[in-house]
Amino acid sequence: MRTVIGIDLGTTNSAVACMDGNEPLVIPNDRGNRITPSVVAINGPDDVLVGESAKNQAVVNAASTITAAKRVMGSGTVFTIGGRTYTPEQVCSYILRKLRKDAETFLGQPVQDAIITVPAHFSEAQRRATQEAGRLAGLRVRRLLNEPTAAALAYAYRTPGDRRILVYDLGGGTFDVTCLQKEGNTFSVLASEGDNHLGGVDFDALLLDRVLGEFERNSELNFRSEPILMQQLSEMVERAKIELSTSESTRILIPFFGGAGAGAPLHLSYEVNRNEFYDLIDALVRKTVKLTMAAVRSAGFGLRGVDSLVLSGGSSRIPLVHTYLKRALNLERVSLVNPDEIVAMGAAIQGALLSDQSDTVHVRDVTAYNLGVEIEGDHFVTILPRNSPVPARTHRTFTTVSDRQSSVEIHVLQGEEPAASRNISLGRFLLSGIQEARRGEARVQVSFEIDEDALVWVTARDLRTGAQQNVKVTPVSDGTGAALDIEVADRVAALVERVEQMYAQEQFRLDAEFRAEIEHTIRRASEATSGADLRALHECHLALETIIGELHVELGRSEAEQ
Ligand SMILES: Nc1ncnc2c1ncn2[C@@H]1O[C@H](COP(=O)(O)OP(=O)(O)OP(=O)(O)O)[C@@H](O)[C@H]1O
Numbered sequence: 438m439r440t441v442i443g444i445d446l447g448t449t450n451s452a453v454a455c456m457d458g459n460e461p462l463v464i465p466n467d468r469g470n471r472i473t474p475s476v477v478a479i480n481g482p483d484d485v486l487v488g489e490s491a492k493n494q495a496v497v498n499a500a501s502t503i504t505a506a507k508r509v510m511g512s513g514t515v516f517t518i519g520g521r522t523y524t525p526e527q528v529c530s531y532i533l534r535k536l537r538k539d540a541e542t543f544l545g546q547p548v549q550d551a552i553i554t555v556p557a558h559f560s561e562a563q564r565r566a567t568q569e570a571g572r573l574a575g576l577r578v579r580r581l582l583n584e585p586t587a588a589a590l591a592y593a594y595r596t597p598g599d600r601r602i603l604v605y606d607l608g609g610g611t612f613d614v615t616c617l618q619k620e621g622n623t624f625s626v627l628a629s630e631g632d633n634h635l636g637g638v639d640f641d642a643l644l645l646d647r648v649l650g651e652f653e654r655n656s657e658l659n660f661r662s663e664p665i666l667m668q669q670l671s672e673m674v675e676r677a678k679i680e681l682s683t684s685e686s687t688r689i690l691i692p693f694f695g696g697a698g699a700g701a702p703l704h705l706s707y708e709v710n711r712n713e714f715y716d717l718i719d720a721l722v723r724k725t726v727k728l729t730m731a732a733v734r735s736a737g738f739g740l741r742g743v744d745s746l747v748l749s750g751g752s753s754r755i756p757l758v759h760t761y762l763k764r765a766l767n768l769e770r771v772s773l774v775n776p777d778e779i780v781a782m783g784a785a786i787q788g789a790l791l792s793d794q795s796d797t798v799h800v801r802d803v804t805a806y807n808l809g810v811e812i813e814g815d816h817f818v819t820i821l822p823r824n825s826p827v828p829a830r831t832h833r834t835f836t837t838v839s840d841r842q843s844s845v846e847i848h849v850l851q852g853e854e855p856a857a858s859r860n861i862s863l864g865r866f867l868l869s870g871i872q873e874a875r876r877g878e879a880r881v882q883v884s885f886e887i888d889e890d891a892l893v894w895v896t897a898r899d900l901r902t903g904a905q906q907n908v909k910v911t912p913v914s915d916g917t918g919a920a921l922d923i924e925v926a927d928r929v930a931a932l933v934e935r936v937e938q939m940y941a942q943e944q945f946r947l948d949a950e951f952r953a954e955i956e957h958t959i960r961r962a963s964e965a966t967s968g969a970d971l972r973a974l975h976e977c978h979l980a981l982e983t984i985i986g987e988l989h990v991e992l993g994r995s996e997a998e999q
């Protein structure tokens with residue numbers, strides 16, 4: 438059976454796991470460590486370091502080192518290094534490629550299929566970017582699994598009995614809280630709250646600002662634009678923060694900090710205790726507790742309470758978090774179960790569930806945002822409320838506002854704000870080819886589908902003619918994730934051409950079943966490139982890439998036989 442690996446692609450650390458029989462197993466990297474820093478150093482197009490080796494050289498090579506690329510996934514931001522630009526997807530693909538390679542070494546076999554976890558509050562663009570990173574790393578991303586759902590799965594999938602589970606996941610860059618109900622073999626997510634930009638790196642930034650502020654006041658020097666010094670200080674600050682989870686106080690000490698200039702050398706020394714640090718992060722931790730209680734309420738856990746609290750993510754080790762959670766949830770104690778590895782383990786379990794035909798455990802997740810469209814006057818109309826179970830499908834009928842109008846633009850967004858402009862744009866879709874009529878007479882039904890990866894698919898149909906293909910849904914590029922779909926049609930067309938060429942050369946060597954599959958896929962792909970169904974395009978894209986891979990294998994085999 439094909440192995441499906443589970444990958445926790447984290448802001449600061451990543452991990453990969455697989456199943457060993459019925460148990461998830463975290464795979465050590467080439468240095469024997471179970472977690473790999475999500476750090477990438479690009480020293481040249483063919484000289485890329487990932488993980489510990491990248492982290493270790495970060496201080497002396499800050500300008501070529503990228504950390505926390507996950508934070509800017511799907512944002513359109515690029516990194517410029519050595520005159521070249523790299524997208525966050527590319528940077529993350531280097532990390533994924535390394536994890537894949539470590540897994541292949543460990544398992545002694547090639548690995549293609551993966552489950553990649555994402556924060557439950559990742560937007561559509563961030564999810565598509567994660568998928569793209571997987572694709573660039575040569576992986577078939579079988580599912581994007583929400584991180585807290587993965588943690589709950591790893592925590593409870595072998596535990597008998599029904600439970601109300603709360604997952605509090607505070608990592609390096611993101612916060613998620615999810616309430617799940619385990620009933621028999623079914624895990625249903627009931628509610629999910631979170632913040633994509635709240636995590637350990639924010640705590641680091643607050644402490645760094647305090648330390649630097651104090652140093653600047655005393656020395657009247659400013660080092661904020663010195664990448665090497667800042668990198669060095671960042672590392673010391675993070676170390677001090679971690680130390681404060683077990684000690685009452687610690688000292689941040691950097692001898693000869695900025696001592697290269699004229700005059701006496703300057704040492705940086707700052708004594709920080711827990712209370713001072715807690716004061717700095719108090720507002721952010723309170724925010725996580727507020728979101729936790731909102732999730733508890735919308736899950737209906739308020740009265741009977743929570744059976745299991747699962748803490749996930751390195752920052753959930755901070756004692757202040759435990760104090761607040763105990764108080765808010767009325768718990769006597771909190772216990773930590775492997776917060777650094779639990780997400781990757783859950784992803785591996787999900788991988789086994791997908792490849793296992795017996796379907797022993799079911800996972801039902803929900804959408805994290807309202808899905809809606811913009812209507813005149815910058816208003817946002819929800820068409821599918823958040824916390825709806827996925828996959829989900831809904832439709833709305835649109836009409837024209839002027840006579841003989843043959844196209845309508847629909848702006849699809851995600852978010853909670855009443856003003857459309859304050860929500861996250863998924864893209865503008867142009868419905869063209871509408872049968873001409875007087876204003877208000879046209880009836881275009883637009884279907885919105887959210888799949889199990891929480892990706893949104895839009896299709897349209899002219900209700901009067903019933904013609905699906907006549908109404909064309911074209912993403913109008915506005916720099917968001919949906920713009921990818923224009924490219925996908927082009928890519929599918931190019932792949933069809935390539936498969937056709939290879940097939941023309943190879944077909945007499947292939948068995949009938951494979952030939953039929955290829956012909957069928959070419960037909961479907963050709964239809965998809967001229968039609969309006971984005972989902973079909975993505976499916977064909979994947980199918981064609983798989984066929985090309987298999988054709989290469991066949992070609993290699995027949996050459997070897999000759
Ligand atoms: N004992 C500790 N006390 C406080 N913070 C800690 C401790 N151990 C780790 N951390 C912090 O946890 C964060 C890393 O956690 P983790 O590896 O779970 O995050 P991640 O998976 O990379 O991020 P995300 O899930 O947000 O994408 C870092 O900010 C690190 O400094």
Ligand SMILES: [Mg+2]
Nearest residue numbers: 447448608750
């Ligand atoms: Mg994480």
